Amino acid sequence: MHPFVYTKASDTRQALAAGRDGGRYLAGGTTLVDLMRETVERPRTLVDISALPLREVTVTGRGGLRVGALVRMAEAAAHPKVRALHPVMSQALELSASAQLRNMATIGGNIMQRTRCAYFRDVTADCNKRDPGSGCAALHGHHRAHAILGTSDSCVATHPSDVAVAFAALEATVHLLGPTGERAVPFTDFLLRPGSTPHREQALRQGELITSVEIPAYPRPLRSGYLKVRDRQSYEFALTSAAVALHIRGGVIREAKVAAGGVGTVPWKLPAVERHLIGQRPSPAL
Numbered sequence: 001m002h003p004f005v006y007t008k009a010s011d012t013r014q015a016l017a018a019g020r021d022g023g024r025y026l027a028g029g030t031t032l033v034d035l036m037r038e039t040v041e042r043p044r045t046l047v048d049i050s051a052l053p054l055r056e057v058t059v060t061g062r063g064g065l066r067v068g069a070l071v072r073m074a075e076a077a078a079h080p081k082v083r084a085l086h087p088v089m090s091q092a093l094e095l096s097a098s099a100q101l102r103n104m105a106t107i108g109g110n111i112m113q114r115t116r117c118a119y120f121r122d123v124t125a126d127c128n129k130r131d132p133g134s135g136c137a138a139l140h141g142h143h144r145a146h147a148i149l150g151t152s153d154s155c156v157a158t159h160p161s162d163v164a165v166a167f168a169a170l171e172a173t174v175h176l177l178g179p180t181g182e183r184a185v186p187f188t189d190f191l192l193r194p195g196s197t198p199h200r201e202q203a204l205r206q207g208e209l210i211t212s213v214e215i216p217a218y219p220r221p222l223r224s225g226y227l228k229v230r231d232r233q234s235y236e237f238a239l240t241s242a243a244v245a246l247h248i249r250g251g252v253i254r255e256a257k258v259a260a261g262g263v264g265t266v267p268w269k270l271p272a273v274e275r276h277l278i279g280q281r282p283s284p285a286l
């Protein structure tokens, strides 16, 4: 591990000042600290944001949900409003990582987590994401769990988050606070495809902090679920997954929200599948 300075922000103003000066935010620390131990990440300053007041789950408008960036994965999964309104989010979280990790890890940290590509985590391998311009060892190497959608000649790594797949399906918005104020980014624009710059992974500006993720209010109630296929039944990332939310009336699908995980460089929204489902009766074949 490389030497670094640790500082704890007691309010957002302090956090933003440190972030603007190049400090790296630390939430639950469950993935950033690992990457620092492996010297994949070498931040010079860590800004602990765990004391910031970003731990609320609130209902907005008529059934929208706003989840603070520092809400723990376990808290979000168990929250009665999350379970009632969007079981797909709850299920995606419960099928992630392990109980210990979910008790520590946050929603903001989860969507910011970096790929599990083994070459990215091996500092002796060529990896454009870790070391821009060095090449991509996965292109001709071991890539069974890599992406087939949204890839480029520079990188074929998947985004590993499960709850991000639910956020993409439900057309969530990411709320950000930065040195120049607040802004909101549609979730499907927040995580970036690799293109020729795979080291740029999110639409975040220098020093910006995620404050919350918001799922919009849907006029028609959705029933939803998350299906995850993986090499073993727990403590494993998705080989593929699907987040599906449907409004069914009179036995017919009237509205559909669908995204796939594990197969794309970002969670993969499937508008053609959504259009195909609408107007049909659910059946095993469909």
Ligand SMILES: Cc1cc2nc3c(=O)[nH]c(=O)nc-3n(C[C@H](O)[C@H](O)[C@H](O)COP(=O)(O)OP(=O)(O)OC[C@H]3O[C@@H](n4cnc5c(N)ncnc54)[C@H](O)[C@@H]3O)c2cc1C
Residues within 6 Å of the ligand: 024, 025, 026, 027, 028, 029, 030, 031, 032, 033, 049, 069, 070, 073, 095, 096, 097, 098, 101, 104, 105, 106, 107, 108, 109, 110, 111, 112, 113, 160, 161, 162, 163, 208, 209, 210, 211, 235, 236, 237, 238
């Ligand atoms: C063994 C193992 C198995 C796992 N399995 C799964 C799985 O199956 N599915 C899954 O989805 N995840 C899985 N994970 C990943 C786990 O969910 C993440 O480690 C966790 O969600 C990260 O959250 P954190 O709060 O600890 O983030 P941290 O480690 O604190 O931070 C991660 C990144 O997010 C940035 N960050 C954090 N909060 C903010 C913020 N508010 N604004 C801006 N930047 C921020 C940090 O700077 C850092 O770059 C697994 C992890 C491990 C170690």
Ligand code: SF4
Residues within 6 Å of the ligand: 115, 117, 118, 119, 120, 126, 127, 128, 129, 130, 135, 136, 137, 138, 139, 154, 155, 156, 157, 198
């Ligand atoms: S797939 Fe991406 S993360 Fe993996 S080695 Fe290639 S550039 Fe690096």
